[in-house]
Amino acid sequence: MIKLEKSFYSKASMYSFFAVLLLFFSMWVSTSNFLHIDMALLGYMISSFIFAIGLGIRMSFWLYRKATSRVASRSTENLFDIERLKRSAKSIFRTLIDNIILQKFIFRRGIYRGIQHIMISWGCLISFGVTFGLTFGWFRFDLIDPETYQVVVFNIPTMTMAAHGLFAELVYNALNIGAIMVMIGVCMALYRRLTNYDVKVTQRFEFDILPLLILLAVTATGLFLTISYTFLDGWMHHYMSLTHQVTVVIMLMYFPFGKLFHVPIRPLAAAVPMSYQEIVKVDTKACKGCGQPYSNDDQIADVQAILKAQDIDFKLADGTYLSDYCTGCRRRIRVMKQMNMEAPMGDPYGPVNTNNGIHISGFGKKRSEEFYGMDKKAREDSKEENEHEPVSR
Template identity: 30%
Template structure:
């Protein structure tokens, strides 16, 4: 039967639901996936680099497991860190400056010089204190030397094998390929076999100074935390001292107490490697990212793009750096990004004036 003309019209067909845009993964989930991939790649590299575990020393298994956890922890925290607006903007500007053809044409040696002075010799610390700079250099290069020796040995990439020849001859091999042959009685052989002892001496000197400063200097003790400031120094000293005692036991005590010292050394090393991604040592991983920002500021200075303080006229920094800082503050939803346009001294004056005006009116 036909419908009457006043009958309600059939509802129009609803448009097909559009597919919902995929939500970005939370930083923790993304970081877990990336860290798991890096840890798996390290396990594969250990297996392949040790020639299918033929060169892998099973006694070093706890160290190897700790390094895998270290890779996971460092990657996880680094991925979470770079997901933050400030770090993401810093890395973006750094990489953009690094691959800029114009910047390379103007200053081709800028990057190597900054890597040497900012990362290697850390000249920025010398402006604070010569003693702190020297102690940091001892600690830095001692840790670098220990890591360069320990990690390949732990993974089975780096081996010493006996060789035929006059005297106690050895061959140093990496991934099974001979690199150098040497006699353990000469200077090169002694340095290769006692490289970790040299590293331990450097670390003890550097960490000992900072530990002394943490216990005696009022400016250092005021805001220090035991787990964050003292534990890393104590851990490095324990590792270094027990490592030296292992050599002392082998050379002078004919192995007396060696097993106990080896266990204590292993526990201290494993604890430090597990602690590293979540404590103060993480700045070691963050520091290279700052080289890109230093290069960014340097390239802006070459173009004389400088920004002066709105209050006193003193130089603040490069104009692109100030604008980058303002952008970061906007990303963080901070409503006072104009403060980036003031020098540090004027910021303190303005904060004090605001405190006196709004909080402690009439405070003398």
């Protein structure tokens, strides 16, 4: 694997390359050697490839973060641990149902927000599924006889359906249904973003509003195509189909780098019940200070490892780490330290402490030996020097 990686410019480019290769291979298989490519969708196809590359790069960089890689690698380890199989399966299943499909946690933040989000997300998922399925030729419809279509998935003939049946109509209009859902959701979201004062405080136009406008442009142009060919005898159809294509390409380019990137990172939520807190609000690790349960061993180990990997040192004098204490104890530690009241070892009669130990007041004050990070030999050498130094001060 390391050798393979060396032949690429970076890990990110390697993963993107393989993503493209996989897509290309799936196209080759499902279009029976590129026989059934829909040339009208060529623009979508190329932009989808670029989308895959962008997503590959963005996911690689995201997983390269110290915190993400630690959480993700622990979860993958646990996933392949046979003893934890039941727990892993249960947590993945529950996250999938509650968190991704039903999005219960958003409904708890508000019914309006829940409806708005479920409309956008499911509309987008339906549209993405249909668009990618058709552009890569993952599925197509073959006419067997004038009244019957056959659904061909990955070049394997599956079910047949009546050309004017209910299911067929649903399939033909899947994009329209998705677009209407997204449009309702986006309008609700835009209304909330433009009127709700609380949201307006921290929102940024380019991050929070722009994706909504892009989605609105995609759905509006897409729905106009349907209106054009059903009611307006194809008026402006050609130009609008080009416009629609442009908006979709912009959306696909934007996806991995903007707000919409929260979609591919959401599955990491399964890591919480899988490796951290199995049952909601049930903690197992006891606080070093007060003995109350506040977390679990794996999570604290991970937090300490992440902090250490980034050179953030929260080690106390007695060898424990700040994350070994519950939040309440940590707050108390800070206050006691600041008021110089760390009983029983501290000196309650000493001066009120105004130093935080980071900035040393005064010029003649020496820091502890460890601060300078010298090894033992060098330290002894410098001591000798100090001893023989002539005193002139």
